Amino acid sequence: MAEGLAAVAGRRGWIISDGKAGNDAQSRGVFDAMGLDYELKPVDPTGIWRVLSPWGPVNPGERFGTDASQFHPPWPDFAVAIGRLTTPYIRKLKSLAGLSTYTIVLLDPKTGAGTADLFWVPEHDARRGPNVLTTLTAPHSFSPQRLAALRAHVPPDIAALPQPRVAVLLGGPNGDYRYTAASLARLASALYSLTGLGAGLMITPSRRTPAGVTAYVREATSGAPRIFWEGEGENPYPQFLAHADIFIAPADSVNMTGEPCATGRPVYVFEPEGGSAKFARFHEALRRYGATRPLPERLDRLETWTYAPLNSAETIAAEIVRRWSKRRQMLGPR
Numbered sequence: 001m002a003e004g005l006a007a008v009a010g011r012r013g014w015i016i017s018d019g020k021a022g023n024d025a026q027s028r029g030v031f032d033a034m035g036l037d038y039e040l041k042p043v044d045p046t047g048i049w050r051v052l053s054p055w056g057p058v059n060p061g062e063r064f065g066t067d068a069s070q071f072h073p074p075w076p077d078f079a080v081a082i083g084r085l086t087t088p089y090i091r092k093l094k095s096l097a098g099l100s101t102y103t104i105v106l107l108d109p110k111t112g113a114g115t116a117d118l119f120w121v122p123e124h125d126a127r128r129g130p131n132v133l134t135t136l137t138a139p140h141s142f143s144p145q146r147l148a149a150l151r152a153h154v155p156p157d158i159a160a161l162p163q164p165r166v167a168v169l170l171g172g173p174n175g176d177y178r179y180t181a182a183s184l185a186r187l188a189s190a191l192y193s194l195t196g197l198g199a200g201l202m203i204t205p206s207r208r209t210p211a212g213v214t215a216y217v218r219e220a221t222s223g224a225p226r227i228f229w230e231g232e233g234e235n236p237y238p239q240f241l242a243h244a245d246i247f248i249a250p251a252d253s254v255n256m257t258g259e260p261c262a263t264g265r266p267v268y269v270f271e272p273e274g275g276s277a278k279f280a281r282f283h284e285a286l287r288r289y290g291a292t293r294p295l296p297e298r299l300d301r302l303e304t305w306t307y308a309p310l311n312s313a314e315t316i317a318a319e320i321v322r323r324w325s326k327r328r329q330m331l332g333p334r
Contacts, residue, residue, distance in 0.1 A: 005035055008321055011077040013038035016090055018083040021207070022255050026106050027080045029139040030120075033317035036078060041070055043089055054087030054109040064089070065096050075100045078320070081116070082106040091115045099331065102324045106139070118323060120316050122254065124281035136285055137258030139313035142241055147263065150242035161200030162225050164245035164302060167260070168201055169237075170217060171250025172208030176276040179213050183272040186297045188220035190248070190270070193298045201226035202240045206256065246302075248295055251275070254282060261291040264309040268295040 013036040015027040024040070031038045049059040063069045071089065075097035081090035087109040094103045094116060103116040108127040113119075121127045123134045158165065168191065173179050191201065201224055205214045218228055229236050247260040251271040260267045269283060269292050286292040290307040 005317075005321065007325055008034055008036065008077070011036055013078040013080070014076040014093075015040050016079060016081040016086040016093075017042045018085040019044065020083060023082040023106075025141060025255070026139045027082055029141040029143075029313035030080060030104070030106070030316050030320070031078070032141055033139075033143065033313040034078070034321065038076075038078075041089075043086055045085055045088075049088075050085065052088075054084040054111050054115075056088060058088045058092045064092050073097075078102050078104065078324070080104040080106060084109050087111055087115060099327070102320065102327070104320060118320060122282065123285055124278050133316060133319050135310075135312035135315050136289060137261055137310045137312045138254055139316050140255065140259050140262070141313070142238070142259055142262045143311065143313065144262075144309070146238075147242050150238055154243055155236075155239055157227055158202065158239060158243050161202070161227065162198055164199050165243060166194055166199045166201050166246045166248060167240040167244035168203040168217070168248045169240075169250060169253075169256045169260070170203065170205045170209045170213060171252040171256060171272075172206060172210055172213065173272070174208070174252050176279055177250075177252040177272040177274040179210070180273045184213065184216050184220075187217070187270055187295075189297045190268075190295050190299060191217075191221055191224070193300070194302075195221070195224040197299065197302050199246070199302070200224075201228075202236070202244060203227065204229040204235070204237050204240060205231065206250075206253070208253075246304075249292075251279060251283060254279075257283070257286065257292065258310065258312070261286065261307075261310040264306055266303065266305050267292045269293070270295045 013031050015038055017024050017040050019042055045053060045059060058064050064071045066072055079090060079093055079101050081087060090103050090105060093101060105116040105119045108121045108125055113129055113131055119132045121134055122138060123136050201221055203226060245265060247267040248270055249257040249260055249267055251269050257269060
């Protein structure tokens with residue numbers, strides 16, 4: 001890996017962004033692991049061009065490839081896209097830049113293998129092929145080095161909490177999961193039992209957390225030793241990841257379940273009502289690996305377990321560099 005990274009040191013990258021923070025975090029995680037100097041290229045197609053994504057072309061009015069566009073030569077050495085709205089742009093870039101740019105698509109846009117040089121999908125997705133890479137968790141920016149730097153200083157409010165410190169990451173309903181009154185009561189019961197065992201809570205809602213869910217958990221933990229982020233000021237999520245002894249992650253979020261697994265520390269998974277076959281495959285794989293366990297309605301004792309931390313960004317970065325280096329060798333001096 002170190003030898004490969006030396007080969008890409010100082011090279012340029014583009015992140016084609018649909019503006020979603022979770023998508024950008026995955027892209028940044030990969031390019032940070034590669035040590036690239038990269039730019040964010042935001043896209044927001046409208047009208048028919050939005051409807052046709054990911055299968056249709058880029059709007060000709062964007063004049064892709066000319067000086068009138070943000071997408072023009074000199075082409076980057078690497079480019080990554082994630083999300084259906086970005087797919088036409090990476091496809092167009094590949095067609096114009098040719099072998100000058102190594103193109104990567106994160107997640108499956110349900111388009112042909114020729115859209116990019118390499119696809120990454122999580123193992124629970126169905127896509128496979130010679131230019132498809134899979135890992136157990138999604139890439140992110142919480143490298144071992146970043147976590148170590150965060151752990152070098154414990155913020156006073158976190159240091160004041162009793163241990164173990166439990167980071168409670170709140171998700172929200174989606175097409176597969178529902179936050180019913182019964183499921184919230186199960187979560188509240190688990191949190192109450194943890195504080196009864198002497199734990200301190202570090203609670204953070206996500207962008208998808210409905211106000212009603214946030215209010216319910218706030219009320220349910222009002223008498224507990226806790227930090228409750230209300231969405232104002234700097235997000236303490238990175239500090240929570242670094243300093244938690246135990247995690248509670250929502251089953252409805254692949255990112256919020258996978259990121260704590262970079263720590264090697266226990267991750268309990270809270271399951272709202274519902275689910276899907278894809279989510280079931282993801283969670284079963286993490287349980288088999290030894291990273292997660294289902295969150296019981298009540299905990300009678302504090303469990304601990306360890307496992308090798310999962311850092312998919314480094315795995316993906318290493319494979320990109322390996323394939324890119326192999327292609328350069330085949331092409332010869334340029």
